[in-house]
Amino acid sequence: MAKVLMKGNEAIAEAAIQAGCRYFFGYPITPQNEIPAYMAKMLPKVGGCFLQAESEISAINMVYGAAGAGARVMTSSSSPGISLKQEGISYIVGAELPCLIVNIVRGGPGLGGIQPAQSDYFQAVKGGGHGDYHMVVLAPSSIQEMVDLVTDGFDIADKYRNPVMILGDGMLGQMMEPVEFREKKTILPEKPWATTGNKEGKPRNIINSLFIDPQGLEDHVLKLYKKYDEMKENEVRVECYNCEDAEIIIAAYGTMARIAKNVIQMAEEQGIKIGLIRPITLWPFPVDTFKKWADSHHVKAFLSLEMSMGQMVEDIRLSVDGAKPVHFYGRTGGMVPTPKAILEEIKKIREGI
Amino acid sequence: MNIETDRIAIFTGHFGSGKTEIAINYGIASAKRGNKTIIVDLDIVNPFFRTSEKKDILENQGIKVISPVFAGTGIDIPSLPAEIHSVFQNKEYKVIFDVGGDDTGATALGRFYPYFRQEAYRMYYVINVYRPLSSNKQDIKQMLTSIESHSRLQVTDLINNSNISHETTICDILKGQAVIEELSKELNIPIAYIAGKAEILEKLSDKLRDKALPLDIYMRPPWEQ
Structure with missing residues (x-):
């Protein structure tokens, strides 16, 4: 059609x-x-x-x-x-x-x-x-x-x-x-x-x-x-984007995943390798996908991006099970995080690695 | 463009047909020609993606924006300001009405009928044949008639804004044009403009090119801004 x-x-x-x-x-x-x-x-x-x-x-x-x-x-x-x-x-x-x-x-x-x-x-x-x-x-x-x-x-x-x-x-x-x-x-x-x-x-x-x-x-x-x-x-569904060789992996779903893809491109231009895990099923959560990337030596940290005060981040921490640090950045109340602010957050995480 | 001849331009149509985008572009074109210009955001239907969100851009161009009292505040109350009445008194200004979608949105226009009885207006009906309930003559006609009766005004011109966002080709626009030309004949209402991105409208035939209304796109999701 x-x-x-x-x-x-x-x-x-x-x-x-x-x-x-x-x-x-x-x-x-x-x-x-x-x-x-x-x-x-x-x-x-x-x-x-x-x-x-x-x-x-x-x-x-x-x-x-x-x-x-x-x-x-x-x-x-x-x-x-x-x-x-x-x-x-x-x-x-x-x-x-x-x-x-x-x-x-x-x-x-x-x-x-x-x-x-x-x-x-x-x-x-x-x-x-x-x-x-x-x-x-x-x-x-x-x-x-x-x-x-x-x-x-x-x-x-x-x-x-x-x-x-x-x-x-x-x-x-x-x-x-x-x-x-x-x-x-x-x-x-x-x-x-x-x-x-x-x-x-x-x-x-x-x-x-x-x-x-x-x-x-x-x-x-x-x-x-x-x-x-x-x-x-x-029934688990998940999209992995740009995760090969990624230093930091963003986790985001829905609107935030769209913004994350922009951030990945902006970071790429500055020589920073970022990947994205996009859960399509929030339940059942793609636990194994997070485990797999947490075990990869090139992945140094995860960053959960949400339009909330941090909710999915808890499931990511449970999945990663302490193997790598899991950070959070979000806005709430109807505010949408901007790609620029997210990139700043990524740079801060890199400094701490 | 009709900007020079008309003082009042009203943009109506099915919701999502592109009225706001066209009203903003029309307003900026009017201001660029040195006209004192006011845009009235009469949209009581859409919670977001509306003219009032672009107030800063418009005011930078010297355009005055009149919005529903609670537009952009997150409060869902369709209350219109008394200031709208002033645009009918102060005739120095070109006035553009961006009306909310469907017959529901057009109802907000109806209360200004006493003014429109006394002054000529141009009322555009914006059509995108790739929107639901707008793909054939019968559906378009039904909504157009309903908007006319709710607003108590008559549509004077049609605008072909047939598009599928960033995937639009000249063929899509022309397919829309064929449907709207037939409708135009049936209703005896002329097609004033064919709207779209400038680089696509360049491909219009000589016969249609003078109807081209090139658009800059202002309403974008946050990842495209």
Whole structure:
């Protein structure tokens, strides 16, 4: 198909429709409003249903219901709205249901601001809701990648019967880039577990996250953890850029990875060799990739770049496990670090090596 | 360009069609010709990538910028300043309205209808056929009509701004031109400009070249600034 020019938010919505998503439940919040706006216009044209709920809590529970009935369903919001959805997300994981949840992150805490941020990393990868749970968290860094990850996100959700989150930020949601929608035939999997009625003597399906018997609940959680092990085995995605011979390796995702690539070029011009590890899945985290480069003799240090006060840096430290120093640089509250400031930080790190 | 003949130029269109980029370029061209120029950022739709972000660049060119009260503050309140009324009184200035996307954005324009009834205006409709819901005549016409009814004004000219960002070729622009020419005939609204980067517009045929509106790109993500 020919290329079109799209905002990140529009691209997410169109990709979801093309992936066979026919149900969207949400509540508006900047900077992701183009997603529900697009869905409201387009879903009725393809026989789908867009519904603006009375609150985020209501919206996520509608997703819970539709997912239980076997629908390919999604919701989207931005930071404060995603906080409201946490209870529902935990229930959806507990009940083993697939769905796609999009968070176009803005500055926090509290109502925060409307400018781009990455300060919801902990919430996304460590579980903002209660209980022992995980979900695959995908972090696109271009509009094209947003399209591709939405498509894959629905499939991953179905494969494991577990929600998948797309973690973007206001910059990626609002900016425009050329994108191509690859012709792909969507095959929706059979969902024999779905609550679609028990006609013709079909046994009754039950969607539930309540386990009164502690042994029963432990067994259930252990079963969930088997799935998480499989996700760690099969779903890790990461891009390594310029890491061969790199003296310092930057770790960055989303918008920050785009800026990091500029920094790498600027550093190259000054004879400094910098590499980039870009986690595409924030959970499962690309632990082995970090381990591998930490063991390379030419790598002297790591630098985590984030639009937060330092969240992913903790996972990098766990992965590197003391083999090399791991530094952090970031801005928060909707401020975006400039390539120049990052380069200064790199020079400071080099002086200390 | 129409800068010399018109005092009021209004830029409308589907959101993401390139109104802001064109309004900024038009404003700078107007100031460079020695006109006292005001840009009114009437966008109550977009949280970022908007005219007010380029206030410094515009003011350096001697252009006055009037923005929504909370534009750029991070506060999401679509409140317009009373100062906008002054542009209809002080007729020394050329006035450019950068209107927010879609019919929703055009609603903000509607409240100034009593002024527009008394003074001629030119209202451009910016089209990029590579944007969603803008790829065919029917979709474009539907949005154009809706913007007219929300703003209570009539579109006087079309602008072909068909592009796919930095990947745009002359073929992309001409494919857009073909769609917009048909629309122009149907609606009986002329095409005033073909917008794009100067180096691409050079490849336009002689017949189309006088419509060229070369653009410098101001709205960029942080890694391109």
